[in-house]
Amino acid sequence: MDKDILTEEDYEEQNIIELEDDEGNVEKFLHVATIDYKGEWYCFFQKADPESEDEEDEIVIFLLKGEGEDQELLPLTDEQLMDEVFAEFCNQYEQYLNSDEAMKLDGAD
Secondary structure (H helix, E strand, O other): OOOOOOOHHHHHHHOEEEEEOOOOOEEEEEEEEEEEEOOEEEEEEEEOOOOOHHHHHOOEEEEEEOOHHHOEEEEOOOHHHHHHHHHHHHHHHHHHHOOHHHHHHOOOO
8 A cells, every 4th residue: 555645534634723713712624725816825724523514615715924933824804805715716726627637636547
């Protein structure tokens, strides 16, 4: 068995972070993607343990600021910016699905 191949559980375990809300509640989130949009970096997360079907489909978007140890995730509050960033995420995801790399992962060489 190749040790470099990650199972879905391994991937999720390595990409889960804990985020604290304004009220001090800590929840686990799965890092879905990070994209560059208009010179800024945006991170996309889903709840690691969704409590409903709605939460399964919900994406949370943060602006990534700073470098190295000083990086922080800032919540987006501008609805128009959220829509733009999410549209770019969808566009990039669709491009990835149509890419040669994705087809190789699916075994469609």
